[in-house]
Amino acid sequence: MTRRLRFSHLPTPLENYPALDRMLGAEIWVKRDDVTAGAEAGNKIRKLEFLLGEAVDRRARAVITCGGIQSNHARATALLAARLGLSCTLLLRAGPEERAAPPEGNLLLDRLANARVRFIGAHEYSERDHSMLALAAELGRAGTPAYVIPEGGSNGLGALGYFEAMAEVRRQLDLGLAGDPPCFDAVAVACGSGGTAAGLALGALHWRVADRVLAFAVCDDRKSFELRIEAIVREGGQLLARAGHLPAPACPVDVFDEHKGPRYGVMNDEQLDFLVEVAQKTGLVLDPVYSGKALFGLARLEAKPPRVLFIHTGGLPGLLAQHAVLARRLTASV
Ligand SMILES: *Cc1c(COP(=O)(O)O)cnc(C)c1O
Numbered sequence: 546m547t548r549r550l551r552f553s554h555l556p557t558p559l560e561n562y563p564a565l566d567r568m569l570g571a572e573i574w575v576k577r578d579d580v581t582a583g584a585e586a587g588n589k590i591r592k593l594e595f596l597l598g599e600a601v602d603r604r605a606r607a608v609i610t611c612g613g614i615q616s617n618h619a620r621a622t623a624l625l626a627a628r629l630g631l632s633c634t635l636l637l638r639a640g641p642e643e644r645a646a647p648p649e650g651n652l653l654l655d656r657l658a659n660a661r662v663r664f665i666g667a668h669e670y671s672e673r674d675h676s677m678l679a680l681a682a683e684l685g686r687a688g689t690p691a692y693v694i695p696e697g698g699s700n701g702l703g704a705l706g707y708f709e710a711m712a713e714v715r716r717q718l719d720l721g722l723a724g725d726p727p728c729f730d731a732v733a734v735a736c737g738s739g740g741t742a743a744g745l746a747l748g749a750l751h752w753r754v755a756d757r758v759l760a761f762a763v764c765d766d767r768k769s770f771e772l773r774i775e776a777i778v779r780e781g782g783q784l785l786a787r788a789g790h791l792p793a794p795a796c797p798v799d800v801f802d803e804h805k806g807p808r809y810g811v812m813n814d815e816q817l818d819f820l821v822e823v824a825q826k827t828g829l830v831l832d833p834v835y836s837g838k839a840l841f842g843l844a845r846l847e848a849k850p851p852r853v854l855f856i857h858t859g860g861l862p863g864l865l866a867q868h869a870v871l872a873r874r875l876t877a878s879v
Contacts, residue, residue: 707744
């Protein structure tokens with residue numbers, strides 16, 4: 546197995562908010578992966594510890610990745626690449642108006658980290674893997690070996706970050722940090738490219754944290770995520786086997802796609818009000834693209850497991866980039 550770099554502040558806290566339990570009608574423990582670090586925080590940093598470890602092992606001098614214009618993954622990659630002294634190119638999906646606007650949220654941090662940003666349209670984005678490989682070949686010919694990280698850092702290697710996160714929760718449960726019994730009925734998480742859900746599936750049962758993962762899709766649909774997650778689980782399982790772990794079979798992942806909202810990155814009014822209510826009653830700030838939709842989906846679940854581990858995956862810069870939408874909703878509610 547490649548060397549894992551250490552960037553995150555671990556273990557992240559495991560917290561219970563009585564007001565949140567009352568809102569949801571279940572016992573919810575929040576794994577605060579929104580505070581894995583400083584500006585680079587969120588779920589992506591756990592994957593990047595493995596992925597950038599491989600990049601360094603392969604003596605890459607540049608990294609290339611992709612995402613939406615407010616990609617948390619792209620931002621974490623840009624900041625960590627700067628830390629490692631690697632150059633970073635980001636292929637970001639954006640419309641003409643977004644490209645012209647002053648950078649905000651994640652894009653502002655990308656710029657601050659001196660990432661090279663290439664905006665691409667939705668059509669070219671569908672060819673992103675090909676474009677990234679072509680760019681890597683071009684950089685290689687120019688004497689800069691480049692390492693390509695797929696969208697969301699979601700492949701077998703990146704998913705190991707969440708296999709390890711489940712080991713971390715196991716230790717917290719053994720210390721009695723999440724009450725009794727020392728396990729959960731399910732792990733719930735937002736799903737955008739499938740790598741986090743896949744890593745959780747590999748780790749949850751293996752580390753006896755839970756025997757079921759609930760993945761709340763924020764784009765695409767249930768069927769496509771089931772296939773993607775299955776492929777990542779297979780790839781991650783092979784890496785674990787090669788490293789001498791004999792993991793228990795991955796646990797089932799239930800994908801829900803009913804609470805994506807109007808479209809990727811956009812919440813409906815009910816979802817926005819939920820995000821605001823959670824903040825006001827608990828001080829916990831969810832993000833409108835991922836964690837807010839996932840917790841909303843969990844709240845709306847008909848047969849809710851009684852004790853759930855909810856992974857707060859971060860995304861604060863994306864919330865700040867939506868200040869106009871939020872400000873409108875806050876004025877509407879007073
Ligand atoms: C990327 C991301 C997710 C989704 O994780 P995937 O592994 O891409 O499915 C969830 N929450 C936040 C805040 C993210 O940035």
